[in-house]
Amino acid sequence: MQYRRFGKTNLKLSVFSLGTMRCLASEAVFQQTVTVAVARGINHLETAQGYGESERYLGRLLQSGQIGRRSQLYLTTKIPPTAEAAELDRQIDRSLARLQTDYLDCLALHGINTPAHLTQVHSSLKAVEAAVADGRVRHVGFSTHGSLALILAAIQTGYFEFVNLHYYYFFQRHAAAIALAQQQDLGIFIISPADKGGLLYTPPDRLKALCDPFSPLALTYRWLLSDRRLTTLSFGPANAAELDESLAVADLEATLTPAEMAALARLDQQPLETLGRDRCAQCYACLPCPERIQIPEVLRLRNLAVAYEMSEYGQYRYRMFENAGHWFPGQKANRCTDCGDCLPRCPQQLDIPQLLRDTHERLKGPERRRLWG
Known part of the structure; x- marks a missing residue:
């Protein structure tokens, strides 16, 4: 497993982060998936208040000692923005109680998708500052499904140390946000490149042929990881068996091989040949x-x-x-x-x-x- 600096947080995160939204079929499945992921070198676990029992399951697993000491892992949870500082303060304490920990390595304000959400962040900023001051939260960032203009505005506020962002081979609209985040030394966490990036775990035959001898998932992971500005990629396996394909590229050097570059060139050429003037x-x-x-x-x-x-x-x-x-x-x-x-x-x-x-x-x-x- 490779590790990269997460921008100004200075955390050294594994290049893959375990999202815990899908491995919730049972607590046993959750525990096995997280335990195997940590054993294979993942040190960053991401959850959210909206992910069902994820925070509670993770808290019990941390307390069991099965995945090592709390200090060896980095936890991110996500909480929706709110205009009320007191309410945000309560939500931070709620996540800490569920996770059975006294601090969050990273708090992501979840879903800054509209200008109103960004205004709410400004209104409740005192709660975030207080949580950082008293040690309950160590680093603050945001996740977004918003427009490029909104993302750039959020980065420019100076409130945040990292961003959770949609950016994939098949969706490069947010390239300017990557550049600005890197300029301001924000950690860059890519959201769900396998699923939102193209349902790449179930690729169509034409896409598989264009990527051959690589799988579309592995090739596009490699495209992302060749960009050293990006710290970590989120993936959310439903069970431990689904870890294998993603982690197969976790130890590879960042530089793309000639064969990978040739496959990407085929992908680049394909729309020009098939879509024409449309x-x-x-x-x-x-x-x-x-x-x-x-x-x-x-x-x-x-x-x-x-x-x-x-x-x-x-x-x-x-x-x-x-x-x-x-x-x-x-x-x-x-x-x-x-x-x-x-x-x-x-x-x-x-x-x-x-x-x-x-x-x-x-x-x-x-x-x-x-x-x-």
């Missing part, structure tokens, strides 16, 4: 849309479905529109009214309304009969 370049100039359609994200999912046959991933993400609130905002593509507002702003002169309709038909998934119909 390839959305993800410039975001088409926004805002009067119907609140997240046009670039919709067309990114189309790009992936057409170029790499990543339709399962596209459907998984597309179904979240209109169903996930501020975690995945925007209307489905069939809300397009052909108003044409986006057309003069597109430097590629894409027929955006037609591409939106095509994406909806590709990714809407099967109709489901209502139980009462």
